[in-house]
Amino acid sequence: MFTKKEKSSSLTPKILLINPPYTLEERYGKNLKHFGGNAEPLGLAYIAAAALQDGHEIEIIDAPVQNFTSEMIQKKIINEKIELVGFTMLTPMYNNVKRIVGDIKQNCPETIIVIGGAHASALPEETISDIKNDIVCIGEGENTFREIAKAIEEKKDLTQIKGICFRQNNQIIRTAPRPFEKSLDVFPPPARHLLPMDKYFLTATRVKKSGYCGTVIVARGCPFGCSYCSHPFGRTFRAHSPERIVNEINELIEKYGAVQINLEADTLTINKDFIMSLCDKMIENNIHKKIKWTCESRIDTLSEEMLVKMKEAGCWQISIGVESGVDRLLKIINKGETKKEIEEKVKIIHKVGISIRAFFMLGLPSETREDSFETIKFAQKLNPDWAQFTITIPYPGTPLFDILKKSEEINSFDWKNYKTWGGWTEDNIPYITKGRTLEELKSMQKYALKKFYLRPSMFIKFFKRIDSFATLKKYIIGLLILLKVNKSQTSE
Ligand code: B12
Ligand code: SF4
Secondary structure, three states: OOOOEEOOOOOOOOEEEEEOOOOHHHHHHHHHHHHOOEOOOHHHHHHHHHHHOOOOOEEEEEHHHHOOOHHHHHHHHHHOOOOEEEEEOOHHHHHHHHHHHHHHHHHOOOOEEEEEOHHHHHOHHHHHHHHOOOEEEOOOOHHHHHHHHHHHHOOOOOOOOOOEEEEEOOEEEEOOOOOOOOOHHHOOOOOHHHOOHHHOEOOHHHOOOOOOEEEEEOEEOOOOOOOOOOOOOOOOOEEOOHHHHHHHHHHHHHHHOOOEEEEEOOOOOOOHHHHHHHHHHHHHOOHHHHOEEEEEEOHHHOOHHHHHHHHHOOEEEEEEEEEOOOHHHHHHOOOOOOHHHHHHHHHHHHHHOOEEEEEEEEOOOOOOHHHHHHHHHHHHHHOOOEEEEEEOOOOOOOHHHHHHHHOOOEOOOOHHHOOOOHHHOOOOOOEOOOOOOHHHHHHHHHHHHHHHHOOHHHHHHHHHHOOOHHHHHHHHHHHHHHHHOOHHHOOO
């Protein structure tokens, strides 16, 4: 299997970073797998870029897109005498990572294995003692990983490295927390040249035009406290400079042929000065004439002035988390927004002419069947261009996880069940709100999509979006899947 490698003068330790095998089918189930995307694992690319500064030989395997199996990973580690392996891991990938780490430890016991990412950061001690790897990186990984590699190279102990959990004399030690880096520009741009850049595609709901759509991370951190969200990058908003962002966008256009850009941030529009100056910079550099872009945002941080500027700078779609059509539930999840506010802002976005992709949650704590129907009706009323209905999953690292764990309402700690598209899989769902059942919630997710998409106004929108045979094929598959949803499973 072909992967890209960067060599340099210093060869110790040889590093391999891995995005673990986790197929679209595992994520979305058999039917919905056609609609998922495979995005660049930019966390690994950021770490690689940081480690390259110290001259390490480094390679990235993106197993889901390069079809790398555990056996292929073992072979590579043995043949190339890899000394340091790093995995990135979100909760539902846990079992796959555990299996592969077990295989590596059996075949190459000397190889040091570091695990980072949202799950390991939330549960570091539990992860290291169950998976039996060597080190867990907690939180932001660029500097931590550089220091780990240096300590291995110089055979120094790990106790001075902030933000890790490691094993020493059969004991698990957690070091002092690592403060977040204040200036994100200190981190070099992600080493995209180590990724199979021709293999990435975004989910259909984010794509305006067929072709490669690149992602640029513009900021990290969010001060809000939605209970279903973990804060892997802390509560303070930190952004890259507009110059750096524009340079990355230009690289994606010129080197990788991007036809669209996705600007990623926890809350892009929280700082008005930042978003206005970023838009100005994009216009100044004619980005708006070359490509269109999308972003995610929090609705109460948007203003008409901002939206007009964003549109002028090339923004064609905003993803917003609406979550529920019931004020009581919005309060329970600490969203800090009301239905009324959401409706008003959505009207403004429609007026400015930016497309909306809206996220809704089903099965929130205390949500009744009637509440679920209310959320589905609210989605229809708001009439975004795309709507996503996910089943509430208490991900580790979120306040919701801690609350429900304490009240013993979580029914499974088998992490493979922690999938927001559980309604389309055979798997269990780890949390079922009181008075509801597994089957009923799963069919509610299907019903919501059917109710939202099988409307005449949506057909017209879809028809207008068809720009290639591939898009048409996707829409036909989607239609057939929705038509298959059993009517009798859910009715009001
Ligand atoms: C963009 C995004 C996506 C994108 C792209 C994901 C991708 N390919 O990386 C999409 C939409 C595809 C997505 C999907 C999902 N996502 Co998502 N996503 C995010 C979001 C908003 C930003 C992620 C990001 O790019 N961060 C920037 C990079 C630089 O950070 P990073 O990858 O975390 O890496 C840094 C550190 O974690 C650490 N690190 C990471 N890996 C490693 C490895 C080593 C060895 C070391 C040393 C350090 C290290 O160092 C990195 C640099 O600082 C986060 C929220 C957030 N703020 O993190 C949620 C988040 C990561 N997603 C989450 C989830 C649950 C999912 C899904 C599982 C949901 C689902 N639909 O089932 C899927 C799984 C997708 C997959 N990869 O297979 C959760 C994870 C919670 C958890 N406990 O696991 C988060 C935290 C949101 C939340 N609910 O709180 N996601
Ligand atoms: S859901 Fe969005 S607004 Fe809420 S805490 Fe998470 S990143 Fe912030």
